[in-house]
Amino acid sequence: MKHGGDLLSYMHMYDGELIDFSSNINPLGIPNGLKEFIVNEFSAVTVYPDIKYRILKKQVAKYLGCDDEEVLLGNGAVEIINYICTLFNRVIVPYPCFIEYSERPTKLGKEVINLYIGDDFKVKAEKLLPYIEKGDLLVLGNPNNPTGYRIDKEELLKIHEGIIDKGAFLLLDEVFFEFCDFDYDSIELFKESGNVCIVRAATKFFALPGIRLGYAFAPKALAKRYEEITLPWSINAFAELSGRYIFNQDGYIERSKEYSSIQRKWMLKELKQINGLIVFDTSCNYVLIKLIDENEDNLFKYMLAKGIIIRKASSFDGLDETYIRLAIKDEKSNRYLIECLKGWRS
Amino acid sequence: MKHGGDLLSYMHMYDGELIDFSSNINPLGIPNGLKEFIVNEFSAVTVYPDIKYRILKKQVAKYLGCDDEEVLLGNGAVEIINYICTLFNRVIVPYPCFIEYSERPTKLGKEVINLYIGDDFKVKAEKLLPYIEKGDLLVLGNPNNPTGYRIDKEELLKIHEGIIDKGAFLLLDEVFFEFCDFDYDSIELFKESGNVCIVRAATKFFALPGIRLGYAFAPKALAKRYEEITLPWSINAFAELSGRYIFNQDGYIERSKEYSSIQRKWMLKELKQINGLIVFDTSCNYVLIKLIDENEDNLFKYMLAKGIIIRKASSFDGLDETYIRLAIKDEKSNRYLIECLKGWRS
Numbered sequence: 001m002k003h004g005g006d007l008l009s010y011m012h013m014y015d016g017e018l019i020d021f022s023s024n025i026n027p028l029g030i031p032n033g034l035k036e037f038i039v040n041e042f043s044a045v046t047v048y049p050d051i052k053y054r055i056l057k058k059q060v061a062k063y064l065g066c067d068d069e070e071v072l073l074g075n076g077a078v079e080i081i082n083y084i085c086t087l088f089n090r091v092i093v094p095y096p097c098f099i100e101y102s103e104r105p106t107k108l109g110k111e112v113i114n115l116y117i118g119d120d121f122k123v124k125a126e127k128l129l130p131y132i133e134k135g136d137l138l139v140l141g142n143p144n145n146p147t148g149y150r151i152d153k154e155e156l157l158k159i160h161e162g163i164i165d166k167g168a169f170l171l172l173d174e175v176f177f178e179f180c181d182f183d184y185d186s187i188e189l190f191k192e193s194g195n196v197c198i199v200r201a202a203t204k205f206f207a208l209p210g211i212r213l214g215y216a217f218a219p220k221a222l223a224k225r226y227e228e229i230t231l232p233w234s235i236n237a238f239a240e241l242s243g244r245y246i247f248n249q250d251g252y253i254e255r256s257k258e259y260s261s262i263q264r265k266w267m268l269k270e271l272k273q274i275n276g277l278i279v280f281d282t283s284c285n286y287v288l289i290k291l292i293d294e295n296e297d298n299l300f301k302y303m304l305a306k307g308i309i310i311r312k313a314s315s316f317d318g319l320d321e322t323y324i325r326l327a328i329k330d331e332k333s334n335r336y337l338i339e340c341l342k343g344w345r346s
Numbered sequence: 347m348k349h350g351g352d353l354l355s356y357m358h359m360y361d362g363e364l365i366d367f368s369s370n371i372n373p374l375g376i377p378n379g380l381k382e383f384i385v386n387e388f389s390a391v392t393v394y395p396d397i398k399y400r401i402l403k404k405q406v407a408k409y410l411g412c413d414d415e416e417v418l419l420g421n422g423a424v425e426i427i428n429y430i431c432t433l434f435n436r437v438i439v440p441y442p443c444f445i446e447y448s449e450r451p452t453k454l455g456k457e458v459i460n461l462y463i464g465d466d467f468k469v470k471a472e473k474l475l476p477y478i479e480k481g482d483l484l485v486l487g488n489p490n491n492p493t494g495y496r497i498d499k500e501e502l503l504k505i506h507e508g509i510i511d512k513g514a515f516l517l518l519d520e521v522f523f524e525f526c527d528f529d530y531d532s533i534e535l536f537k538e539s540g541n542v543c544i545v546r547a548a549t550k551f552f553a554l555p556g557i558r559l560g561y562a563f564a565p566k567a568l569a570k571r572y573e574e575i576t577l578p579w580s581i582n583a584f585a586e587l588s589g590r591y592i593f594n595q596d597g598y599i600e601r602s603k604e605y606s607s608i609q610r611k612w613m614l615k616e617l618k619q620i621n622g623l624i625v626f627d628t629s630c631n632y633v634l635i636k637l638i639d640e641n642e643d644n645l646f647k648y649m650l651a652k653g654i655i656i657r658k659a660s661s662f663d664g665l666d667e668t669y670i671r672l673a674i675k676d677e678k679s680n681r682y683l684i685e686c687l688k689g690w691r692s
Contacts, residue, residue, distance in 0.1 A: 003578060008396050023394060035388050042381050045556035045584075048369060050354050075421050078577055100578070107575050210391035210583025229453050231424055232349060232446070237556025238391075238584040 003099075004311045004325075014307050019333050021303075022311040024145075024176070024286040026207040027263070027330035028256050031249040034242060044237040051232055056243045060215045063247035064187055064200070069220045075234045077175045077201040077214035078104070081139070083230050084171055084197055085110060087222070088137035094128060096121070096146060096318035098173065101139045116318055121147040121280065121288075125158035134167040141173045143180060146316055146325040148282025153184045163195055170196045175214075178205040178253065179260045179284040187217045194219045202239075204285070205256065206246045213239040260285050260328070267328050270338045276345065285328045288313065295321045299344065306340045349445075350657045350671075360653050365679050367649075368657040370491075370522070370632040372553040373609070373676035374602050377595040380588060390583040397578055402589045406561045409593035410533055410546070415566045421580045423521045423547040423560035424450070427485070429576050430517055430543055431456060433568070434483035440474060442467070442492060442664035444519065447485045462664055467493040467626065467634075471504035480513040487519045489526060492662055492671040494628025499530045509541055516542045521560075524551040524599065525606045525630040533563045540565045548585075550631070551602065552592045559585040606631050606674070613674050616684045622691065631674045634659065641667040645690065652686045 004022035011018065050056075057071045064071070074080035082104040085091055091105040094117045102112050115131055117123055123140060132138060138159070143150040151159075163170045172186050177200055190196035202213040213235065218226065235243075246252075267287060271279045278290035291299060296312040303310050313323035328334060350368035357364065396402075403417045410417070420426035428450040431437055437451040440463045448458050461477055463469055469486060478484060484505070489496040497505075509516045518532050523546055536542035548559040559581065564572065581589075592598075613633060617625045624636035637645060642658035649656050659669035674680065 003394075003397060006397060007393070008398075008400065020393075025392070030392060035385075038388075039381075039385055042384075045554050045588075046371070046376060047353070047366075048349075048555040051349060051352055052354075054354065075577070075580055075582075078579075082577060104577075208391050209394040209579075210586075212579060212582040231421070231428060231450075233424075233555075233558060234421055236421075236558040236582050236585060239582060240556075242391075 007309060010304060010309055013304055016307050019308050019329070019336070021327045021329065021333075021337060022309045022325075023209065024204055024284075024327045025209060026205050026256050026260070026285070027333070028207070028252070028259055030207045031246050031252040033249075034245050037245045038238060038241050041241050044241055047237075049233050049235060049237050049240050053235060053240065056235065056240050059244055059247050064215070064217050065185075066187060066191060066217045067220070070217055070223055072197070072216040072218050072223055072226050073235050074214035074216070074230070075239075076203065076212040077173065077199045077216075079230075079234060080199050080214045080216050081171065081173065082108070083226055084222075085137065086229060087225060088135065088169060090133070090136045092128070092132055092136050092138045094123060094140065096316040097139075097141050098145045099316065101141070101173070102317075114317065121149055123149070123151045123155060123159075125155050125162060128159060129162040129166075132162065132166050132168050136166070136168040137171055138163060138168060139171045139173065142186065143176050143283045145176070146286070146288050146311070146313055146319070146323075147280055148284055148286055148288055149280070150180055150183070150283035156186070157189070160190065160193065160196065164193070168195070172196065172198045174198055175201040175204050176284040178257060179264075181261055181283070191217070194221075197222060202242060202246060206242075208242060208246075211239045211242050212236070213243055215243075263328050263331060263334055267334055267338070271341070274338075274341055277341075282328075287326050287328060289324050289326060291322045291324065294345070296324050297321065299324060302344055303340060308337060308340060353655060356650060356655055359650055362653050365654050365675070365682070367673045367675065367679075367683060368655045368671075369555065370550055370630075370673045371555060372551050372602050372606070372631070373679070374553070374598070374605055376553045377592050377598040379595075380591050383591045384584060384587050387587050390587055393583075395579050395581060395583050395586050399581060399586065402581065402586050405590055405593050410561070410563050411531075412533060412537060412563045413566070416563055416569055418543070418562040418564050418569055418572050419581050420560035420562070420576070421585075422549065422558040423519065423545045423562075425576075425580065426545050426560045426562050427517065427519065428454070429572055430568075431483065432575060433571060434481065434515060436479070436482045438474070438478055438482050438484045440469060440486065442490075442662040443485075443487050444491045445662065447487070447519070448663075460663065467495055469495070469497045469501060469505075471501050471508060474505060475508040475512075478508065478512050478514050482512070482514040483517055484509065484514060485517045485519065488532065489522050489629045491522070492632070492634050492657070492659055492665070492669075493626055494630055494633055495626070496526055496529070496629035502532070503535070506536065506539065506542065510539070514541070518542065518544045520544055521547040521550050522630040524603060525610075527607055527629070537563070540567075543568060548588060548592060552588075554588060554592075557585045557588050558582070559589055561589075609674050609677060609680055613680055613684070617687070620684075620687055623687075628674075633672050633674060635670050635672065637668045637670065640691070642670050643667065645670060648690055649686060654683060654686060
């Protein structure tokens with residue numbers, strides 16, 4: 001199983017509704033009013049989307065704090081990552097990480113250098129820079145999936161310095177950005193750089209994995225090349241409508257950030273009290289856990305019997321079958337998860 | 347302007363609602379009940395689509411008359427064409443044709459051989475086969491955009507024979523298939539071939555250009571390779587829902603075919619009576635026209651002043667500024683178009 005969220009494969013194994021702790025979606029659900037907005041604008045499906053997505057780009061630009069001409073759009077973040085990879089000859093992928101960082105360039109026939117980031121899972125400039133050459137693309141999750149670690153600001157600035165020195169390019173995948181307690185905003189940091197692209201998406205924070213709306217900040221020159229190579233009309237009408245609605249929902253955005261922060265703190269505290277788990281200090285809405293003297297399959301089966309789907313993490317390069325990843329969800333589900341975990345092996 | 351349907355660029359030039367004769371969509375609109383179905387199933391956007399699209403593939407397979415494992419899905423037909431092109435080294439593109447047949451492989455860095463199909467715009471085996479070599483991909487629109495010509499069945503069988511002899515592969519773009527008076531079904535013809543992929547879409551016939559749902563028949567071996575290289579979750583939740591609804595609408599499908607056939611015959615008859623036009627005998631829901639002693643810009647401006655957007659056709663390789671393409675729409679719009687055309691230069 002390469003990805004989480006595949007409930008369909010397990011539905012027949014549990015008599016009741018499964019709780020999905022394998023994909024990391026805002027537990028507050030979609031913004032209020034989005035459904036009504038889309039229903040009212042339903043006739044948008046009967047015409048081609050604006051091939052230049054002019055209105056949508058304006059909205060994204062305002063949300064990200066950049067110019068319209070610096071906005072990339074994609075059929076999910078993964079499409080943006082894919083097409084950025086096509087623009088470089090060699091892609092450097094520190095791991096463990098989201099599997100598509102190396103899968104996409106590999107499928108595109110690119111040379112991919114996979115670098116193990118070390119047992120502490122901390123991204124450090126000194127570990128990466130020696131491997132980077134002129135023209136390379138370095139891909140970093142920030143926070144990184146599955147570790148949940150946000151890159152330390154000073155380290156990130158050092159990495160960026162190295163990228164500039166070497167004439168390389170940095171792709172930051174920040175699809176979990178809004179879940180993090182605010183420390184720095186990469187777009188503010190690197191807006192003038194010319195060598196950084198920062199990818200975000202509606203998928204996780206706006207609870208819209210079905211809508212497939214990825215967007216990114218990129219320097220104008222790169223944004224122009226991206227436009228030239230990507231498929232026409234790749235954002236469907238409903239995704240476009242959603243984009244025109246969600247970024248204006250200030251109350252929802254604020255509430256979601258607060259809720260997520262409270263649940264994360266509670267979950268980390270509770271998880272750390274459970275014997276047999278090594279809990280990694282996540283910055284966002286999922287948490288990586290190492291099982292002591294146990295394996296993912298046993299816990300998966302135990303949890304499935306309780307109606308919970310967890311993410312086995314051995315499919316991530318660099319992790320073995322002693323790792324799992326858990327989403328941080330709504331209070332009720334989180335409490336039930338903790339209760340089940342406490343009951344395991346006790 | 348590479349594509350039709352870009353009303354946004356002209357809206358400010360006309361005081362009223364523009365009638366779009368530049369994109370070729372079923373004038374009966376979307377199937378009844380689709381909106382209600384999607385509204386009822388709206389919560390589908392809050393989860394990832396099934397990464398294997400099992401239910402959707404079953405529906406498409408039934409509609410196309412093939413096996414689930416022979417179904418390809420794409421974010422519009424253009425995504426399918428794009429990824430099929432990635433699997434071949436050289437792409438043969440007879441033109442004039444839909445611009446993406448050569449643009450996509452060119453952008454993928456493939457060798458593209460553009461072949462002019464001749465002044466009669468008829469696809470003939472003898473004109474194409476001499477250029478085709480082992481491992482090539484031949485891409486043909488059927489019916490072809492912008493000519494409206496469906497490939498003669500005997501010619502198509504000859505082309506297929508040549509493809510098999512040479513060890514090449516044939517991609518038929520049949521996104522306008524349902525609009526054609528039934529003569530043959532390529533999927534029936536080539537289901538056992540192993541060397542043909544046939545692309546169709548919800549875009550035109552189901553009047554859903556905004557939904558981005560392309561699908562295709564392909565031999566199992568190719569379908570498997572396609573799965574391996576395409577992006578995950580590229581069909582969004584609403585496109586998936588639409589696919590689960592539209593193929594069961596037998597009444598709508600029948601009505602649309604009949605209506606389209608009647609309007610086509612009427613339009614061809616009327617157009618042929620107008621002086622100064624050479625009208626190409628279309629098989630589907632748009633018609634190519636050559637203007638005698640006139641050019642597309644003049645007619646475009648004249649029509650825009652009447653609230654009609656036509657498709658200038660000089661952007662198609664092989665055509666010059668004396669060609670235009672017109673959609674065949676609903677009776678009222680068609681009558682208005684004919685009236686306006688009759689008034690031009692008279």
